[in-house]
Amino acid sequence: MKRPSRCSRRFESQGWRAGHQRIAGVDEVGRGALFGPVAAAAVILDPSHRIPGIQDSKQLSPRQREELAVEIRRSALAWAVGSADAEEIDRINIYQASRLAMRKAVLQLNPPPDLLLVDALRLDLAIPQISIVRGDARSVSIAAASILAKVERDSWMREWDRIYPQYQLAQNKGYPTPAHRAGLEKYGPTALHRRSYSPVAAAALALRSRRQASPLASHLPSPKIAEW
Protein backbone atom coordinates (compact mmCIF):
# COMPACT_ATOMS: atom_id res chain seq x y z
CA MET A 1 0.00 0.00 0.00
CA LYS A 2 1.28 3.39 -0.94
CA ARG A 3 -0.37 5.32 1.88
CA PRO A 4 -0.28 3.46 5.19
CA SER A 5 -2.70 5.77 7.00
CA ARG A 6 -5.19 3.85 9.07
CA CYS A 7 -8.92 4.38 9.37
CA SER A 8 -9.85 5.98 12.70
CA ARG A 9 -12.43 8.06 14.52
CA ARG A 10 -10.15 11.01 15.16
CA PHE A 11 -12.10 13.39 12.95
CA GLU A 12 -15.36 12.28 14.50
CA SER A 13 -13.98 12.58 18.04
CA GLN A 14 -12.83 16.08 17.25
CA GLY A 15 -16.30 16.98 16.08
CA TRP A 16 -17.97 15.45 19.10
CA ARG A 17 -15.63 17.33 21.43
CA ALA A 18 -16.51 20.51 19.59
CA GLY A 19 -20.14 19.88 20.43
CA HIS A 20 -21.49 18.36 17.24
CA GLN A 21 -24.11 15.68 17.76
CA ARG A 22 -24.70 14.20 14.35
CA ILE A 23 -21.62 13.89 12.17
CA ALA A 24 -22.19 12.48 8.71
CA GLY A 25 -19.53 10.85 6.57
CA VAL A 26 -20.07 11.32 2.84
CA ASP A 27 -18.50 9.44 -0.05
CA GLU A 28 -19.23 8.51 -3.63
CA VAL A 29 -18.43 5.59 -5.94
CA GLY A 30 -18.54 4.86 -9.63
CA ARG A 31 -16.69 7.82 -11.07
CA GLY A 32 -14.55 5.90 -13.52
CA ALA A 33 -17.32 3.68 -14.86
CA LEU A 34 -18.58 4.00 -18.42
CA PHE A 35 -22.07 2.87 -17.53
CA GLY A 36 -24.71 3.84 -15.04
CA PRO A 37 -25.02 6.45 -12.31
CA VAL A 38 -22.49 7.67 -9.82
CA ALA A 39 -23.72 6.73 -6.34
CA ALA A 40 -23.14 8.48 -3.04
CA ALA A 41 -23.97 7.67 0.54
CA ALA A 42 -24.12 9.65 3.76
CA VAL A 43 -23.99 8.01 7.18
CA ILE A 44 -24.35 9.27 10.72
CA LEU A 45 -22.76 6.67 12.95
CA ASP A 46 -23.80 6.14 16.54
CA PRO A 47 -20.95 7.43 18.75
CA SER A 48 -21.76 4.81 21.37
CA HIS A 49 -21.66 1.88 19.00
CA ARG A 50 -18.50 0.86 17.25
CA ILE A 51 -18.43 -1.55 14.35
CA PRO A 52 -15.25 -3.56 14.09
CA GLY A 53 -13.73 -3.96 10.65
CA ILE A 54 -14.90 -0.79 9.03
CA GLN A 55 -12.40 0.57 6.55
CA ASP A 56 -12.06 1.83 3.02
CA SER A 57 -14.45 -0.19 0.87
CA LYS A 58 -11.67 -0.79 -1.63
CA GLN A 59 -9.81 -2.79 1.02
CA LEU A 60 -12.73 -5.12 1.64
CA SER A 61 -13.94 -8.19 -0.18
CA PRO A 62 -17.48 -8.08 -1.60
CA ARG A 63 -18.57 -10.48 1.13
CA GLN A 64 -17.16 -8.30 3.90
CA ARG A 65 -18.74 -5.22 2.36
CA GLU A 66 -22.16 -6.87 2.31
CA GLU A 67 -21.91 -7.90 5.94
CA LEU A 68 -20.64 -4.55 7.12
CA ALA A 69 -23.34 -2.77 5.13
CA VAL A 70 -26.00 -4.69 7.03
CA GLU A 71 -24.46 -3.75 10.35
CA ILE A 72 -23.99 -0.12 9.35
CA ARG A 73 -27.60 0.27 8.21
CA ARG A 74 -28.81 -1.41 11.36
CA SER A 75 -26.87 0.65 13.84
CA ALA A 76 -26.47 4.06 12.18
CA LEU A 77 -28.46 7.02 13.51
CA ALA A 78 -29.26 7.80 9.89
CA TRP A 79 -28.12 6.81 6.45
CA ALA A 80 -29.10 7.61 2.87
CA VAL A 81 -28.02 6.99 -0.69
CA GLY A 82 -28.16 9.45 -3.57
CA SER A 83 -27.18 9.21 -7.20
CA ALA A 84 -26.76 11.11 -10.43
CA ASP A 85 -27.53 9.21 -13.62
CA ALA A 86 -25.59 9.02 -16.88
CA GLU A 87 -27.67 11.75 -18.45
CA GLU A 88 -26.79 14.13 -15.62
CA ILE A 89 -23.14 13.12 -15.80
CA ASP A 90 -23.07 13.92 -19.52
CA ARG A 91 -24.74 17.24 -18.92
CA ILE A 92 -22.79 18.65 -15.98
CA ASN A 93 -19.62 16.46 -15.94
CA ILE A 94 -18.66 13.66 -13.58
CA TYR A 95 -17.18 15.89 -10.93
CA GLN A 96 -20.31 18.02 -10.55
CA ALA A 97 -22.48 14.92 -10.78
CA SER A 98 -20.56 13.36 -7.91
CA ARG A 99 -21.21 16.44 -5.81
CA LEU A 100 -24.86 16.35 -6.80
CA ALA A 101 -25.20 12.72 -5.74
CA MET A 102 -23.53 13.49 -2.41
CA ARG A 103 -25.78 16.46 -1.85
CA LYS A 104 -28.85 14.34 -2.54
CA ALA A 105 -27.70 11.76 -0.04
CA VAL A 106 -27.03 14.35 2.67
CA LEU A 107 -30.36 16.09 2.18
CA GLN A 108 -32.20 12.83 2.72
CA LEU A 109 -30.68 12.26 6.13
CA ASN A 110 -33.18 12.27 8.93
CA PRO A 111 -32.34 13.57 11.47
CA PRO A 112 -30.18 16.04 9.56
CA PRO A 113 -26.44 16.22 10.28
CA ASP A 114 -24.76 19.17 11.95
CA LEU A 115 -21.29 18.43 10.58
CA LEU A 116 -20.14 16.77 7.37
CA LEU A 117 -16.95 14.85 6.78
CA VAL A 118 -16.61 14.81 3.02
CA ASP A 119 -14.22 12.82 0.91
CA ALA A 120 -11.83 15.17 -0.89
CA LEU A 121 -14.23 17.84 -2.07
CA ARG A 122 -16.49 20.60 -0.90
CA LEU A 123 -20.27 20.47 -1.12
CA ASP A 124 -22.59 23.32 -1.84
CA LEU A 125 -24.56 23.08 1.40
CA ALA A 126 -25.20 25.29 4.38
CA ILE A 127 -23.85 22.73 6.83
CA PRO A 128 -20.41 22.94 8.46
CA GLN A 129 -18.11 20.57 6.67
CA ILE A 130 -14.58 19.24 6.65
CA SER A 131 -13.03 17.99 3.46
CA ILE A 132 -10.63 15.10 3.96
CA VAL A 133 -8.31 13.88 1.23
CA ARG A 134 -8.33 10.07 1.08
CA GLY A 135 -11.12 10.30 3.62
CA ASP A 136 -12.43 6.81 2.95
CA ALA A 137 -9.17 5.43 4.31
CA ARG A 138 -8.95 7.78 7.28
CA SER A 139 -12.41 8.36 8.73
CA VAL A 140 -14.78 5.59 9.82
CA SER A 141 -17.84 7.61 8.87
CA ILE A 142 -16.57 8.21 5.36
CA ALA A 143 -15.48 4.58 5.13
CA ALA A 144 -18.98 3.50 6.20
CA ALA A 145 -20.46 5.75 3.54
CA SER A 146 -18.13 4.30 0.93
CA ILE A 147 -19.27 0.80 1.87
CA LEU A 148 -22.98 1.63 1.59
CA ALA A 149 -22.51 3.45 -1.70
CA LYS A 150 -20.47 0.61 -3.15
CA VAL A 151 -22.85 -2.12 -2.05
CA GLU A 152 -25.81 -0.18 -3.35
CA ARG A 153 -24.30 0.59 -6.73
CA ASP A 154 -23.07 -2.98 -7.19
CA SER A 155 -26.58 -4.28 -6.66
CA TRP A 156 -27.89 -1.87 -9.29
CA MET A 157 -25.27 -3.15 -11.69
CA ARG A 158 -26.33 -6.73 -11.11
CA GLU A 159 -29.88 -5.78 -12.00
CA TRP A 160 -28.87 -3.94 -15.14
CA ASP A 161 -26.76 -6.89 -16.12
CA ARG A 162 -29.98 -8.84 -16.55
CA ILE A 163 -31.36 -6.18 -18.87
CA TYR A 164 -28.15 -5.63 -20.82
CA PRO A 165 -26.34 -8.98 -20.60
CA GLN A 166 -23.95 -8.19 -23.44
CA TYR A 167 -21.64 -6.00 -21.35
CA GLN A 168 -20.91 -8.25 -18.33
CA LEU A 169 -21.96 -5.47 -15.98
CA ALA A 170 -22.36 -7.73 -12.97
CA GLN A 171 -18.69 -8.48 -13.20
CA ASN A 172 -17.13 -5.19 -14.30
CA LYS A 173 -19.63 -2.88 -12.57
CA GLY A 174 -19.64 -0.68 -15.62
CA TYR A 175 -15.89 -0.16 -15.66
CA PRO A 176 -13.89 -0.31 -18.89
CA THR A 177 -12.78 -3.93 -18.87
CA PRO A 178 -12.00 -5.82 -22.09
CA ALA A 179 -15.38 -7.62 -21.89
CA HIS A 180 -17.26 -4.37 -21.46
CA ARG A 181 -15.37 -2.74 -24.33
CA ALA A 182 -16.03 -5.75 -26.53
CA GLY A 183 -19.75 -5.43 -25.89
CA LEU A 184 -19.59 -1.73 -26.57
CA GLU A 185 -17.76 -2.36 -29.83
CA LYS A 186 -20.26 -4.91 -30.97
CA TYR A 187 -23.56 -3.48 -29.82
CA GLY A 188 -22.84 0.17 -29.17
CA PRO A 189 -23.90 2.10 -26.06
CA THR A 190 -27.22 1.80 -24.23
CA ALA A 191 -29.32 4.64 -22.89
CA LEU A 192 -27.50 4.24 -19.59
CA HIS A 193 -23.98 4.62 -20.93
CA ARG A 194 -22.09 7.86 -20.31
CA ARG A 195 -21.78 9.23 -23.81
CA SER A 196 -19.45 12.00 -22.76
CA TYR A 197 -16.81 9.37 -21.90
CA SER A 198 -14.42 8.84 -24.77
CA PRO A 199 -14.66 5.03 -25.10
CA VAL A 200 -18.45 5.26 -25.21
CA ALA A 201 -18.43 8.09 -27.73
CA ALA A 202 -15.88 6.24 -29.84
CA ALA A 203 -17.95 3.06 -29.82
CA ALA A 204 -21.09 4.93 -30.79
CA LEU A 205 -19.27 6.62 -33.63
CA ALA A 206 -17.72 3.39 -34.86
CA LEU A 207 -21.04 1.61 -34.85
CA ARG A 208 -22.62 4.43 -36.73
CA SER A 209 -20.09 4.48 -39.51
CA ARG A 210 -20.17 0.72 -39.72
CA ARG A 211 -23.90 0.84 -40.30
CA GLN A 212 -23.57 3.57 -42.84
CA ALA A 213 -21.00 1.51 -44.72
CA SER A 214 -23.15 -1.58 -44.89
CA PRO A 215 -26.92 -1.37 -44.69
CA LEU A 216 -26.99 -5.05 -43.86
CA ALA A 217 -25.23 -4.34 -40.60
CA SER A 218 -28.17 -2.42 -39.30
CA HIS A 219 -30.06 -5.68 -39.25
CA LEU A 220 -27.49 -7.48 -37.16
CA PRO A 221 -28.72 -8.66 -33.79
CA SER A 222 -28.68 -5.64 -31.57
CA PRO A 223 -30.05 -5.59 -28.04
CA LYS A 224 -32.19 -2.96 -26.46
CA ILE A 225 -30.11 -0.06 -27.57
CA ALA A 226 -31.18 3.51 -27.21
CA GLU A 227 -32.01 5.54 -30.23
CA TRP A 228 -28.94 7.57 -31.04
Place this chain on the structure above:
DNA sequence: ACGAACCAACTATTGCGTAA
Protein backbone atom coordinates in the same frame (compact mmCIF):
# COMPACT_ATOMS: atom_id res chain seq x y z
C1' DA B 1 0.12 21.41 -19.23
C1' DC B 2 0.96 18.48 -15.60
C1' DG B 3 0.54 16.37 -11.21
C1' DA B 4 -2.69 15.01 -7.72
C1' DA B 5 -7.21 13.66 -6.64
C1' DC B 6 -11.15 10.70 -7.26
C1' DC B 7 -13.23 6.10 -9.17
C1' DA B 8 -12.47 0.59 -9.88
C1' DA B 9 -11.25 -4.05 -12.13
C1' DC B 10 -7.72 -7.15 -13.79
C1' DT B 11 -3.48 -9.78 -13.38
C1' DA B 12 0.36 -11.69 -11.36
C1' DT B 13 2.59 -12.94 -7.22
C1' DT B 14 2.87 -14.53 -2.51
C1' DG B 15 1.59 -17.02 1.53
C1' DC B 16 -0.74 -20.30 4.12
C1' DG B 17 -3.85 -24.17 5.27
C1' DT B 18 -5.15 -28.59 4.04
C1' DA B 19 -5.54 -32.71 1.43
C1' DA B 20 -3.24 -36.53 -0.90
Place this chain on the structure above:
DNA sequence: TTACGCAATAGTTGGTTCGT
Protein backbone atom coordinates in the same frame (compact mmCIF):
# COMPACT_ATOMS: atom_id res chain seq x y z
C1' DT C 1 6.51 -33.92 1.70
C1' DT C 2 4.35 -32.36 -2.19
C1' DA C 3 0.50 -30.41 -4.53
C1' DC C 4 -3.42 -27.81 -4.91
C1' DG C 5 -6.19 -23.85 -4.28
C1' DC C 6 -8.06 -20.03 -2.04
C1' DA C 7 -7.02 -15.41 -0.10
C1' DA C 8 -4.62 -11.40 0.52
C1' DT C 9 -1.31 -8.02 -1.69
C1' DA C 10 0.91 -5.22 -5.16
C1' DG C 11 1.27 -3.39 -9.52
C1' DT C 12 -0.94 -2.04 -14.00
C1' DT C 13 -4.41 0.01 -16.56
C1' DG C 14 -7.99 3.15 -17.72
C1' DG C 15 -11.96 6.71 -16.90
C1' DT C 16 -12.32 12.23 -15.55
C1' DT C 17 -11.55 16.99 -13.44
C1' DC C 18 -9.31 20.33 -10.50
C1' DG C 19 -5.78 23.52 -9.17
C1' DT C 20 -1.28 25.37 -9.64
